[in-house]
Amino acid sequence: PRASLVNISQVHRLKQPISTKSIYHYIDMTESDQEELEVHDATIETTIAQIEHLTLNILEQIVAPLTKSQRDIGSLDGTCSHRPGDGKVEIQIADRRRGCASRVLRFPAQTKSPSSRPIAQLLRVMNFAHDAVTQDLSLTKRDLFYKDVTLFRSQRTVDKLVDDLAATLELDRADLNIRATSKGLVCGSGLVIYLLDGEALRINDCEGTLIPAGEDIERFEVQSDVSWVLVVEKEAVFQTLCRLQFTKYPGLPGCGLIVTGKGYPDIATRQLVKTLSDNLPDEIPIMGLVDGDAYGLDILSVYKYGSQSLRHENEKLAAHRIQWLGVRASELTGYGASWSMISLYTS
Numbered sequence: 001p002r003a004s005l006v007n008i009s010q011v012h013r014l015k016q017p018i019s020t021k022s023i024y025h026y027i028d029m030t031e032s033d034q035e036e037l038e039v040h041d042a043t044i045e046t047t048i049a050q051i052e053h054l055t056l057n058i059l060e061q062i063v064a065p066l067t068k069s070q071r072d073i074g075s076l077d078g079t080c081s082h083r084p085g086d087g088k089v090e091i092q093i094a095d096r097r098r099g100c101a102s103r104v105l106r107f108p109a110q111t112k113s114p115s116s117r118p119i120a121q122l123l124r125v126m127n128f129a130h131d132a133v134t135q136d137l138s139l140t141k142r143d144l145f146y147k148d149v150t151l152f153r154s155q156r157t158v159d160k161l162v163d164d165l166a167a168t169l170e171l172d173r174a175d176l177n178i179r180a181t182s183k184g185l186v187c188g189s190g191l192v193i194y195l196l197d198g199e200a201l202r203i204n205d206c207e208g209t210l211i212p213a214g215e216d217i218e219r220f221e222v223q224s225d226v227s228w229v230l231v232v233e234k235e236a237v238f239q240t241l242c243r244l245q246f247t248k249y250p251g252l253p254g255c256g257l258i259v260t261g262k263g264y265p266d267i268a269t270r271q272l273v274k275t276l277s278d279n280l281p282d283e284i285p286i287m288g289l290v291d292g293d294a295y296g297l298d299i300l301s302v303y304k305y306g307s308q309s310l311r312h313e314n315e316k317l318a319a320h321r322i323q324w325l326g327v328r329a330s331e332l333t334g335y336g337a338s339w340s341m342i343s344l345y346t347s
Helices: 034-065 117-134 139-146 155-169 235-243 265-281 292-303 311-317 329-335 341-346
Strands: 091-094 101-107 185-187 191-195 200-202 215-224 230-234 257-258 286-289 323-326
Touching: 034 091, 034 311, 091 117, 091 155, 091 191, 091 329, 117 155, 117 185, 139 155, 155 311, 185 235, 191 292, 230 235, 230 265, 235 292, 257 265, 265 286
Parallel strands: 230 257, 230 286, 286 323
Antiparallel strands: 091 101, 185 257, 191 200, 191 215
16 A cells, blocks of 8 residues: 655654655654555545446446437536437546646547547556556556557557546546656665665665656655755756766765656656655755756746646645756856857757
8 A cells, every 4th residue: 555755844854764655645653554544445445436437427328228318418527428319428538738628538529530449548548447456456557558559559648548537537646556657867875765565775876766656665764964956857967967976076065866857757756856845854955957948947847836737636746845946048148148149059
């Protein structure tokens, strides 16, 4: 089961372990393991019930005779509708790109070549999620794609459907026991990540360590003082700083940690930055080093405020303490660069 995050205000200067069995639930150190298990079991039951409810609604439309009554398309709980005499199947799911809006999967679709593939793809993802939750399995989005390449055709289809399903059921993606393949890296001395399988990842100053998914982490331990945290946009910059052992550079005010999401961060990277933001003492700065263009600012905003595509999880992923380190475009002229030179360089 996923565990809990102990607020670091109860931990003396990070010398004690930080429990992170669940990045999503914050508990006091006085709460019992039994209470934690009860919450976990309730989440499992809710997830299974919601998946089965949506599945039954879809199957009713497929196999049941059409009725003369008409039921309206429901709200964002995945409710389906029968329409008299037209033989249609309609499923309303969340549209994460449009705030609180939704979209409807229809069969037959209003196209020249109507296909049941979109509905079949959704049912397949729901099947995988149901198996993962009921059997306590952990799957990646990549696993799902390779289980039925012919049906899905592209990894992007799986990625979108998994997140849409979680948003529709008002669940976290982790509640479906489905995760993205980790890609973020962290380096810096003193940080140890203990996994649920007993493995301990000891982060060092010389090379990056892959950031594991939050569901796999039992706790963090910071075994030496951390004076700063730097989140960088580009992997190339991260690797250069690691090679130079920048985290223990003598000219800096103490040792630090460097994190990269290799561009737009995955959930595991955002979970780590969020954990550090919520638990490190306020005097320890958390800084973002990104390009001074629209893409860089967008990446920084994902760390700080969350993303549109996962807006239903933003409260649990946004690291509000992160500050933009620069360099800003407006500062370049102070270094003798003209706007014409800047435009020529960026083009």
